[in-house]
Amino acid sequence: MIADKLLHWYDRHARVLPWRSPPGGAAPDPYAVWLSEVMLQQTTVAAVKPYYERFLARWPTVEALAATEDAELMAAWAGLGYYSRARNLLACARAVVTEHGGRFPASAAALKRLPGIGDYTAGAIAAIAFGESAAVVDGNVERVVARLFALESKAAVREQAAAITPAARPGDYAQAMMDLGATICTPKRPACGICPLREDCRAFARGTPEAFPVRAPRAEKPHRRGIVFWAEAEGDVLLVTRPAKGLLGGMRALPTGSWGDAPSLGEAPFAADWQMLKGNVRHVFTHFSLDLSVAVASVGRVNAEGEWWPIARLGEAGLPTVFDKAARLALESRMSLIAC
Structure with a gap:
């Protein structure tokens, strides 16, 4: 048996x-x-x-x-x-x-x-x-x-x-x-x-x-692009909470625009001297793949939707992996500038 x-x-x-x-x-x-x-x-x-x-x-x-x-x-x-x-x-x-x-x-x-x-x-x-x-x-x-x-x-x-x-x-x-x-x-x-x-x-x-088991052919995943925004003020970075429903719902995240074919700096959380970093972040979700560019700006403590989170304690924020990758790219760029 x-x-x-x-x-x-x-x-x-x-x-x-x-x-x-x-x-x-x-x-x-x-x-x-x-x-x-x-x-x-x-x-x-x-x-x-x-x-x-x-x-x-x-x-x-x-x-x-x-x-x-x-x-x-x-x-x-x-x-x-x-x-x-x-x-x-x-x-x-x-x-x-x-x-x-x-x-x-x-x-x-x-x-x-x-x-x-x-x-x-x-x-x-x-x-x-x-x-x-x-x-x-x-x-x-x-x-x-x-x-x-x-x-x-x-x-x-x-x-x-x-x-x-x-x-x-x-x-x-x-x-x-x-x-x-x-x-x-x-x-x-x-x-x-x-x-x-x-x-x-x-x-x-x-x-x-x-x-076995017999598998249906996998459909090719669509690819999207977007911009994530790293706004730094006095040792803090701006984080937002994503809507409760939808992808990564209820999670803390870096501000981001829409994810589609043509990301734009016009979707930034506020007006600032945004600078695009070299390189991007690649992430694969269940139904699509994503390339995120990272825009950074040093600002005063502006009144923006979200919360200002200490950069030194960013590991405690519980960022989803895709935003953690973007934060690492921003931090690497920041450390390179300090070293110079």
């Missing part, structure tokens, strides 16, 4: 991760499972580990997280990307506290009614924290199941994943599937020779494991 073989392998080869209990151990804290699963969406384990440990030290319970200020949470999330997850994280924590007395619902169906929790996250929490026999299908699991049964459609993968999910040890089974996809059944050059399921794998039998 696939589940038995996989669990036997997992008992010996499970990854040691800060949010996990050992194979066969007591169920982990649902809060810890939820926090890690939200962070891991579209992000690597290596990137998540330090964030997870800092978050858990700072907000050890869902009640502590629910009580924090939005700006504080967004600053702590900066650099992890996909910032809508952070907004949903806070909304979900508050819903758990106000609507469920600080306890996460124990079923996937109930978990899906919370903000920011979809099928995958609900299934993962239900299986890992509560022992529900819920199908858990992330990118790794999708790849494993598609290859095992040589399936071409996502719907068929989900149906088959549910069919082979065992009633016993569903949490360990879900994590075993994730580990198998992350370490052996990888997108390229899968290590089929050491896979515990190779005898059951139709794609392996055909000699075409990398042909």
Whole structure:
């Protein structure tokens, strides 16, 4: 049986991760499972580990997280990307506290009614924290199941994943599937020779494991350009808070104009002697790539929308990565001028 073989392998080869209990151990804290699963969406384990440990030290319970200020949470999330997850994280924590007395619902169906929790996250929490026999299908699991049964459609993968999910040890089974996809059944050059399921794998039998899952051709991402403005006054820099809804919503940022085909200095936050720096900042978002030029100006403490933030404490502002790159370019230019 696939589940038995996989669990036997997992008992010996499970990854040691800060949010996990050992194979066969007591169920982990649902809060810890939820926090890690939200962070891991579209992000690597290596990137998540330090964030997870800092978050858990700072907000050890869902009640502590629910009580924090939005700006504080967004600053702590900066650099992890996909910032809508952070907004949903806070909304979900508050819903758990106000609507469920600080306890996460124990079923996937109930978990899906919370903000920011979809099928995958609900299934993962239900299986890992509560022992529900819920199908858990992330990118790794999708790849494993598609290859095992040589399936071409996502719907068929989900149906088959549910069919082979065992009633016993569903949490360990879900994590075993994730580990198998992350370490052996990888997108390229899968290590089929050491896979515990190779005898059951139709794609392996055909000699075409990398042909699954079948992917639609990727559309080329549009490219945009923009200008970000570094306004410096008496050791401070002007920061703004981006609108709550939309890209990087609710985050502190450097002022910027629109991102399109023809950026203009006319979109500066106020009139000044703006100077364009050499070079630019390249950043890739989910749906488009971006080149940002950086305009700098030294000004008096003008009355401008936003807040004047000490440059010496800029690392505490929690700038998203794209604006952190722009700030670094401005600071490098500033230091070059001082050195001259």
